[in-house]
Amino acid sequence: MSALVAVLVLPLAGALAAVALPDRAARPAALMAVAGALAAALALVAVVAAGDVPRLRVGGWTPPVGIVLAGDGLAAAMVLMVALVIGTVAWVARSAMAAERVGARASFGFWPLTLLLWSALNVVFVSRDLFNLYVGIELLGLAAVGLVAIEGRPAALAAAMRYMVFALVGSLLYLAGVALVYAAHGALDMDLLAARTPAGTDALALALMTVGLMAKTALFPFHVWLPPAHAGAPAPASAMLSALVPKASFLIALRLWTEVMPDTASQAALTLIGALGTLAVVWGSLCALVQTRAKLIVAYSTVAEIGYLFVVFPLLPIAAGAWNGVVFLALSHGLAKAAMFLAVGQWMRAAGGDRLDDLRGMARAMPMTSFAFGLAAVTLAGLPPSGGFTGKYLVMTAAFTSGQWGWALVVLLGGLLTAAYLYRVIAALFAERAERVERAEPAGCAAAAQGRGAALAPFVLAGCAIALGLASAGLLDLVAVGRPAPIAGDTP
Amino acid sequence: MTGLSLYALTGAGLTGLGLYGLIATRHLLRRVVAFNLLGSGVFLFLGAAAARGEGADPVPHALIITGIVVALSASALAVGLVVAQARLTGRATLPEEDTHGDDV
Numbered sequence: 001m002s003a004l005v006a007v008l009v010l011p012l013a014g015a016l017a018a019v020a021l022p023d024r025a026a027r028p029a030a031l032m033a034v035a036g037a038l039a040a041a042l043a044l045v046a047v048v049a050a051g052d053v054p055r056l057r058v059g060g061w062t063p064p065v066g067i068v069l070a071g072d073g074l075a076a077a078m079v080l081m082v083a084l085v086i087g088t089v090a091w092v093a094r095s096a097m098a099a100e101r102v103g104a105r106a107s108f109g110f111w112p113l114t115l116l117l118w119s120a121l122n123v124v125f126v127s128r129d130l131f132n133l134y135v136g137i138e139l140l141g142l143a144a145v146g147l148v149a150i151e152g153r154p155a156a157l158a159a160a161m162r163y164m165v166f167a168l169v170g171s172l173l174y175l176a177g178v179a180l181v182y183a184a185h186g187a188l189d190m191d192l193l194a195a196r197t198p199a200g201t202d203a204l205a206l207a208l209m210t211v212g213l214m215a216k217t218a219l220f221p222f223h224v225w226l227p228p229a230h231a232g233a234p235a236p237a238s239a240m241l242s243a244l245v246p247k248a249s250f251l252i253a254l255r256l257w258t259e260v261m262p263d264t265a266s267q268a269a270l271t272l273i274g275a276l277g278t279l280a281v282v283w284g285s286l287c288a289l290v291q292t293r294a295k296l297i298v299a300y301s302t303v304a305e306i307g308y309l310f311v312v313f314p315l316l317p318i319a320a321g322a323w324n325g326v327v328f329l330a331l332s333h334g335l336a337k338a339a340m341f342l343a344v345g346q347w348m349r350a351a352g353g354d355r356l357d358d359l360r361g362m363a364r365a366m367p368m369t370s371f372a373f374g375l376a377a378v379t380l381a382g383l384p385p386s387g388g389f390t391g392k393y394l395v396m397t398a399a400f401t402s403g404q405w406g407w408a409l410v411v412l413l414g415g416l417l418t419a420a421y422l423y424r425v426i427a428a429l430f431a432e433r434a435e436r437v438e439r440a441e442p443a444g445c446a447a448a449a450q451g452r453g454a455a456l457a458p459f460v461l462a463g464c465a466i467a468l469g470l471a472s473a474g475l476l477d478l479v480a481v482g483r484p485a486p487i488a489g490d491t492p
Numbered sequence: 493m494t495g496l497s498l499y500a501l502t503g504a505g506l507t508g509l510g511l512y513g514l515i516a517t518r519h520l521l522r523r524v525v526a527f528n529l530l531g532s533g534v535f536l537f538l539g540a541a542a543a544r545g546e547g548a549d550p551v552p553h554a555l556i557i558t559g560i561v562v563a564l565s566a567s568a569l570a571v572g573l574v575v576a577q578a579r580l581t582g583r584a585t586l587p588e589e590d591t592h593g594d595d596v
Contacts, residue, residue, distance in 0.1 A: 134562075141566075142569055145569060152576065157580065161586060162586055164569070168527050169527075186551075
């Protein structure tokens with residue numbers, strides 16, 4: 001079984017096993033599937049890093065009838081990032097999602113939903129067929145809604161329902177665009193469509209698909225569902241929802257605009273997308289500045305970070321480095337955001353809440369977790385030597401070399417705002433816990449009770465986000481494998 | 493070709509109705525129905541697209557069947573959520589936007 005098939009099949013098989021097997025065997029089976037899928041992801045990256053792009057025609061059918069799966073460098077990098085995040089989350093969830101802590105129902109549901117989410121993410125990363133991508137994001141949406149609602153509290157159910165309305169409308173808009181594409185070209189394969197003769201409906205199809213994907217990615221003004229949904233779930237679920245799920249629909253949008261229909265991408269449309277991204281950066285950051293709960297600060301930060309990913313769109317056709325930059329931003333945000341949610345989850349368990357007042361003195365009580373949060377904050381604010389810095393540096397260089405310095409200002413302003421709202425959390429961590437000295441003891445106990453391995457988890461992810469910046473040359477080589485040639489002005 | 497246009501136009505009409513229902517109605521069950529209406533509109537349009545060239549193209553049929561399965565699963569999950577929420581809160585509507593942030 002090739003690594004390309006294994007990254008899709010192993011999580012799916014694990015999800016089925018976790019549902020079908022009796023209680024005692026379900027969790028070991030799920031953990032085995034996690035380990036297997038992690039190994040498969042590493043194997044896929046090894047194959048792609050050697051310069052090979054594994055391709056699979058499902059069932060032996062060739063396009064336009066059949067579906068092609070391909071693991072290019074971008075897909076491999078995303079698969080690896082997802083594997084790192086879910087592997088670490090699973091490590092934490094062994095105790096954090098235990099039945100005696102979150103109830104039998106949530107504990108049972110977590111593993112199949114997580115593995116289903118993983119499989120759906122990988123499907124989206126490697127699919128080359130627009131309709132197969134629709135099925136992938138729909139599967140992803142259903143698993144994500146399940147994770148939001150997993151605790152069954154009224155607020156979580158409402159958040160899940162609101163999320164579902166946006167996700168369903170988004171995927172049907174995307175599907176309407178796919179129907180238009182098929183009606184015009186009789187093909188849904190990305191490589192066939194890239195070589196199509198342009199039709200009059202292409203612009204409408206691209207617009208429908210993009211708006212649908214924006215709703216699913218939670219780009220401003222479709223972001224209202226995101227903060228309650230991501231902040232309402234248990235921490236391991238929040239980590240996956242916030243770090244990974246938006247990346248799937250973003251990746252489809254990126255492929256549509258750079259690989260499938262770059263000829264239809266008008267500069268005006270790209271500028272509009274960039275403007276929405278700018279609004280998301282500003283609005284998400286301002287909302288994060290006024291929140292009093294750490295989880296909501298981190299969730300609104302995701303709204304702003306999604307904005308960055310779309311701010312880069314106007315630069316994609318005119319500056320070669322912009323594509324690398326946005327890929328770096330997506331990868332480093334995934335790792336850092338997962339680390340942050342896991343860190344907040346550990347503080348919540350120790351302090352009993354995630355209000356900034358509850359977190360006072362945590363830097364002393366849980367130094368490892370606080371250090372991990374700080375490292376993740378360095379990445380999100382875009383300070384060297386993190387992956388976030390490399391991403392922002394590439395984007396800003398692209399903006400300046402193409403004379404579009406306005407977008408570089410957005411990135412700079414966003415970095416300042418990020419530092420401001422994350423400073424509020426870090427200031428709380430270092431504040432003296434004046435009137436509540438007696439709670440320092442339970443905090444220490446809780447840290448000990450969850451085991452050293454789980455306490456290290458946010459640090460591992462935040463460290464990976466930093467390493468992304470240090471090892472940026474290797475990653476640039478990886479994502480360059482099978483990358484579409486820069487279109488329009490490939491000279492910078 | 494008029495028959496085809498009829499299919500496509502009906503599809504467009506259903507899509508518009510469904511989209512309106514999803515945005516305008518508050519009751520969540522109505523929204524689930526509107527989602528299905530929207531989906532049916534898109535599938536109908538896709539079915540009309542199968543008549544390109546001479547003879548029927550089988551690919552859209554396969555796509556529609558897959559799409560129906562996906563829409564069915566999504567509807568089932570959505571109805572499940574509506575029922576769970578109605579049992580817990582006695583309401584089948586979304587709470588107002590300003591309620592997030594005050595749950596602990």
